[in-house]
Amino acid sequence: MMKRYITMFALLVAVSFTAPHAEAKKFGGSKSLGKSYNTAPAQKQQPQQTDTISKQNPTASAGKKGLMGGLLGGLLAGGLLAAFFGGAFEGIQFMDILIFGLIAFLIFKFLKGMRKAKPTAMGHQQAYAGDSPQAQGAYRQQADAFTGAATAQPEYRATDSDVPFNLPPGFDMNAFLQGAREHYRTLQGAWNFNELETIREYVSPALFDDLKAERSKLDGEQHTEVMYVDAELVRADYDANTAHLSVKFTGRYKDSHEGVEEDISDIWHLERDLMTPNAPWLIVGIQA
Incomplete structure (x- = not known):
């Protein structure tokens, strides 16, 4: 059990610090x-005189992005917890390592997406x-x-x-x-x-x-x-x-x-x- 926690924590830390800074x-x-x-x-x-042309709803796209991000995060978290407590990771087999890698990849893509530039006004x-x-x-x-x-x-x-x-x-x-x-x-x-x-x-x-x-x-x-x-x-x-x-x-x-x-x-x-x-x-x- 402790080994599973350590492995999961190491993966999360590695993903969090892989994004370089310019x-x-x-x-x-x-x-x-x-x-x-x-x-x-x-x-x-x-x-x-003020320009009102660009005063559209600036939160529309952000709201959609936030909604998709929330759904993705929820699905990831839910699927991970279900698999974890359902015994899918018990024993740490080869397939478990693949699953950890997939989770790490998805988290990395999610974090990278959050860093993307906002639409140019x-x-x-x-x-x-x-x-x-x-x-x-x-x-x-x-x-x-x-x-x-x-x-x-x-x-x-x-x-x-x-x-x-x-x-x-x-x-x-x-x-x-x-x-x-x-x-x-x-x-x-x-x-x-x-x-x-x-x-x-x-x-x-x-x-x-x-x-x-x-x-x-x-x-x-x-x-x-x-x-x-x-x-x-x-x-x-x-x-x-x-x-x-x-x-x-x-x-x-x-x-x-x-x-x-x-x-x-x-x-x-x-x-x-x-x-x-x-x-x-x-x-x-x-x-x-």
């Missing part, structure tokens, strides 16, 4: 590096519309957005009164965020292939040293792909010498070899030297 393979190693600031979402000071499709051929021309016109642009913007303020939201003069927020999404993908690709010189162009010298040390902990090429990513400005301030911005990225990425998916939830803190003409924005901190 977090360390994401740009920055999913660690907080460099400078950090308090941040908060921003909102316009005037009313905005319309907002996520729009978030990287610049990747489509129709939008490439528009994106090329915005390619210098990461260095700033001279377009008037509505007044914004942070939802947290302790977080500043003072945009630098002539700053084009929408173009900047469009460029930021593309730069997120670019840096993830450079991280995958250990292209340190590419990374150096986007970050401050101090942060580069930290990133170089983190990347050295990974062997060879990595296979982390950004599935979709959106960007939101969560802090902005400037003085006579330097402008500061914080951008929050949300989305989903996966390891294409291991089939593991994780959420994106990173904040990049950037600075720009206002005393130098056409100075680039440099990432000075990553907050995971």
Whole structure:
């Protein structure tokens, strides 16, 4: 009897820990590096039109999935208990081992299914519309957005009164965020292939040293792909010498070899030297 319990427990533990994690393979190693600031979402000071197209019943598919998952779990549990207490496992024969293996496989598939990405919402499709051929021309016109642009913007303020939201003069927020999404993908690709010189162009010298040390902990090429990513400005301030911005990225990425998916939830803190003409924005901190 004790032997059966030990075998069952070992199988469950093995299945629970077989799912690898891709977090360390994401740009920055999913660690907080460099400078950090308090941040908060921003909102316009005037009313905005809201989009109601995608306000379908978001719980419908989730409810079905949950129902199927509950039924599957119940059937598995019921069948296992019936077989266990009915004496089917008594003596641990070859067929018992096959049954244990089948149970372990089903549990693994169930856990893997729970980790799958949620259906992509319309907002996520729009978030990287610049990747489509129709939008490439528009994106090329915005390619210098990461260095700033001279377009008037509505007044914004942070939802947290302790977080500043003072945009630098002539700053084009929408173009900047469009460029930021593309730069997120670019840096993830450079991280995958250990292209340190590419990374150096986007970050401050101090942060580069930290990133170089983190990347050295990974062997060879990595296979982390950004599935979709959106960007939101969560802090902005400037003085006579330097402008500061914080951008929050949300989305989903996966390891294409291991089939593991994780959420994106990173904040990049950037600075720009206002005393130098056409100075680039440099990432000075990553907050995971």
